[in-house]
Amino acid sequence: MQFLAKFYQRITWLSLDVVLGAMAGMLFFARLLRVSVYWEAYVLLGLAVWCIYTADHLLDSRKLPFGLSEDRHKFHRNHFKALLISMVIVGLIGLYGAISFFGISRELFLGAGLGILILGIMLLIRKFVAKNVWLKELSSAVFYVVGVSWLPWYQVKPIEYSWNAVTMTLVYMGLAYLNLMMLSNLDSEKDREYGFKSISTMLSPGQHLRIINQLAILLLLVSALALIFFPSLERIFPAILLLMVFVHYQSFFNSNLNAAQKRMRMEAAFMIPGLLLLF
Template identity: 30%
Template sequence: MFYRIFYYWNVLSIDIVCGAVSSAWFASYVLNSDLKTEFWILLPTTVWVIYSADHWIDGWKLRDKSANPRHEFYYKNRIFLIVITGLVAIFSFVSGIAFLKEQILMAALVIGIFTVLHFVFSYLQVPFFWKECSVSILYTAGIWFGPILYTSKTRWEVWCGLFF
């Protein structure tokens, strides 16, 4: 029973989502940010959509040849997962436009554009593209942009805290 729960927890990237939320909570605490409920709903749903899309693309490219359980799971359950991921993506997109302030929406749009570029470069297997580095930069940007934009600290305190 525990193995089965852990299996789904892992292949559906729930561990990644929890890590993103806890990292954002840490960033919010450090920067003394007042993030609204919308952020705390949209961050995990968006992270899940991005990771699910990435696993689906990898599973689709590799088909039955993948040794990775996530890719195999996403390939075998692709129709159901495409529908669920699509519905969650639509929810996140519409909710983001409806509820987020312009400043945070613009930051999300910029990160979204870079995420699309990440998917294109990953899919096309561009030689100069370093997938893991791109993922870490986008993940960090997605977690920290909200707390940075809503911090009550002065700009110099934020930049000193981030780089020193």
Template identity: 30%
Template sequence: MLTPLRNAYYLSFPVVLGAVLSNRMAVRLSDVVPVHWATPIVLALVVWMIYTIDRLLDVQKAAPASSTRLLTPRHAFHRQHATDLWRGILAAALLVLVLCFFLPGSVIRFGLVLGAVCVGYVFIVFRLPTRHSALLLKEPLVAVLFSAGVWGSVWVQRPTVSGVELTESLMFMAIAFQNLVLFSVMEQWENPAQPPFSLATAWGIDRCMTLLGWLTLGVVLTGLTLCFITSDRFAQRAALMLAIMSLVLYVIQRFPAYFLRNERYRWLGDGVFWLPALVL
């Protein structure tokens, strides 16, 4: 009964929807002119393509088909449906190409630069050995690229960017980084014998837990401060929502045993990026 929902989760649809909703919050924070209607569609397609390609290359690099049982359920799904997923990526890329004819020039130029960086990142990750030290940059780099797509696609359509917008984008980036480090920690608890190479395996769980606590504190204090220094009511609500998003991730961190069951941490951890819908 839960198969369609689980398949949507394996296909990264929660992340895609979270990117679109977060992008809509960024739009509301900066209302000089309307943001082009194709922007969120292209953003959704590109986020889905990047996440899907990354996982398809992971399973291609990981091991032969006979060792599918060693893969995570999400990666096993991508290996099983690899042909259909590559076709879906091709169709999504063609649709993005068509939509580019409708987008403003500033968004196209921004997308080309960001897209080139993402392609370079995926290529380098695929070529590097499994435990290369450069792979420790994956969590911060993905957080930066994800945040750049959500916020940058709006800013390039604006004449100016306010300090409040910039601050809230940095809060969002910290939350994206918090999400990725938390997932690394949970994956190590989930599979202590053979965890994926990440900041959690390199730094240790205790140091990562400390980092997660400081990220939460920084986001929450910044959000509360913004409520006092800006008179923009929506900016205040957005700042509080970003603080709540960080606190939700902190709750997962505090109760790992509960959230490790049935990968609850992934469902809720990705679901935090839906929370901006509550202030739209």
């Protein structure tokens, strides 16, 4: 068990759990919207997500003091050159793959334009984060869900849009926001120690926990109601979201788990939509 725990820890340091979670998210929306997404699109999404998260971790590893860095940051600092070269290679492979898969098409320009827009907005938020710290988690949650769902939504004709699909998309965004709020709370002591501005340092511990608890209960309630009122063939989707929110709630408020264990379980929750492969 100890070997498996260390192995999974390395997976989390390399952001491979986030990659699998993003691919599972695309599968969720493809099944929800009843569209067919080729396996190449899942691979391209995984490559893009890995590059984004690796770049973010590499930047963080350079900003944090040596003595205060946590294990993940030390890993990225110790292997900075290897990870940077790998990121460039993976990025080029992803770019070549996107051009080969989509061709010079509307989908290619839409995906690239969306990526540039998201990157630009995130850079602006980082620059002005001191005055708008609450925007960081909220925008990241929205961008994450937009990133994993845009291709399935793009393939759906407007006439086929449904309130059920919109509701599930909003709940997924709420879950992504809950995840980031919980992670911010787990990092609150370190943020204060490093002098970083974040939602966890802007709010008092009591306020932050109260928002997390209220948001989690709201998402559980909406998912449960959707499970009751959705048509029988669509109930699998609120059921999956209900389970994902419950894993977050149970992990975060479990006093027997340390911060690293809570983080790993919450990130693993985003792989749950992969169960749709069994249906």
